[in-house]
Amino acid sequence: ETGVTQTPRHLVMGMTNKKSLKCEQHLGHNAMYWYKQSAKKPLELMFVYNFKEQTENNSVPSRFSPECPNSSHLFLHLHTLQPEDSALYLCASSQDQGDGYTFGSGTRLTVV
């Protein structure tokens, strides 16, 4: 258990579906992140939240919508995704800027 919990672990969804990914951290960290990991590509930063406020949106399509209700929880709402959005979506947290991340185990998303 890394202290960062992601659910579900696996998700298969159709292109017209709406689903949400959930992330919860039990570490008292101030910053939370969504990363996308595709095969043979570096980890791609999607969103950064610091003290519940979004500080970065890395040119992510609007079909991905993040939500951070408090410093411990982070959601990624998905709608009308494309097959190329299939990937491992990783949540991470850090105490402060300049610190390393603690990652969750990820959600393996397949869009059919």
Add this chain to the structure above:
Amino acid sequence: GESVGLHLPTLSVQEGDNSIINCAYSNSASDYFIWYKQESGKGPQFIIDIRSNMDKRQGQRVTVLLNKTVKHLSLQIAATQPGDSAVYFCAENGAGSYQLTFGKGTKLSVIP
């Protein structure tokens, strides 16, 4: 643009031998570097980190070396074990930044 990259995409070593995984970075303003290990089906796990005011740091069976002159980072694993088989990522963090930049990863395979 600024980037972090790995010299070798795959590395095979005999069990018991030492492993060396290399990483080049191009952002001279980076002041914090981290190595992560990612096993199949899991999120990246922190291994060891080093700040730019150091050139060497040791952990349990792992050593990170930082050469700021040539912007090079390496991870040395002593007495490599089958459980070390994974993908290893280097990451860098510029001063005052929340964002970690990751390399593509090196897959380490340990031959029993």
